[in-house]
Amino acid sequence: MEVIILPGAAEVGRFGADRIAAVVSRAPRAVLGLATGSSPQGIYAELARRVAAGTLDLSGVSGFALDEYVGIPADHPQSYAAVLDRDVVRPLGLAPSRVRVPDGRAPDLEAAAVDYDRAIAAVGGVDVQILGIGANGHIGFNEPTSSFASRTRIKTLAPRTRADNARFFASPEEVPTHCLTQGLGTILEARELLLVAQGEAKAEAVAAAVEGPVAAICPASALQLHRRVCVVVDEAAASRLR
Numbered sequence: 001m002e003v004i005i006l007p008g009a010a011e012v013g014r015f016g017a018d019r020i021a022a023v024v025s026r027a028p029r030a031v032l033g034l035a036t037g038s039s040p041q042g043i044y045a046e047l048a049r050r051v052a053a054g055t056l057d058l059s060g061v062s063g064f065a066l067d068e069y070v071g072i073p074a075d076h077p078q079s080y081a082a083v084l085d086r087d088v089v090r091p092l093g094l095a096p097s098r099v100r101v102p103d104g105r106a107p108d109l110e111a112a113a114v115d116y117d118r119a120i121a122a123v124g125g126v127d128v129q130i131l132g133i134g135a136n137g138h139i140g141f142n143e144p145t146s147s148f149a150s151r152t153r154i155k156t157l158a159p160r161t162r163a164d165n166a167r168f169f170a171s172p173e174e175v176p177t178h179c180l181t182q183g184l185g186t187i188l189e190a191r192e193l194l195l196v197a198q199g200e201a202k203a204e205a206v207a208a209a210v211e212g213p214v215a216a217i218c219p220a221s222a223l224q225l226h227r228r229v230c231v232v233v234d235e236a237a238a239s240r241l242r
């Protein structure tokens, strides 16, 4: 595992964008795994800047979201389908037809989850998976005690996760209770993992993921089982590393 500690969020965003740009320059039709939330925003903003400047072309890449809330309309501004469209697909110039998000409104959610893993396999798997980390150590919405072998499936959001994500909604009650998320087993199949974290609130989770025992209580510790992982954090998020 490569651990990169940079002074602040801006440097983390630029470093992550460099990594993604390097993958896409080698493979213009690369498959990206796309996290939502605040952590990768700096990467997406920097990639968008390069696309707008004409120094990067992402029109050939495909993308798979990590997760989606269950039960909110796809056009709700906080559905991950809407967030990805707004913050990633349009500014990065991705082809909308090549970007998928788990269908949190499917009448048969279990079938939608199985279908999602099949769709990832059908394009040959994810080349680089961008990840954030929850303060409780989750990646995707694989909450503590998730199986390391898990596939895309329905999960109940932990109270801590719902509280943390309440900032995106009008009230805490509005935060969905369930989601579809890529499983830890699904995530570990990506050829390369890029986890980004900024801020003191992530320091404990980052330390547990990088230096703690590999244990289901910290789902992100599963990254220690992968051969190609880069963890890029700012100094505050690195503050509990030994």
Ligand code: F6R
Residues within 6 Å of the ligand: 034, 035, 036, 037, 038, 039, 040, 066, 067, 131, 132, 133, 134, 135, 138, 139, 140, 141
């Ligand atoms: C989002 C996701 C989550 C977030 C995590 C951190 O698609 O999979 O694991 O990455 O909850 O969220 P932020 O970045 O908002 O602190």
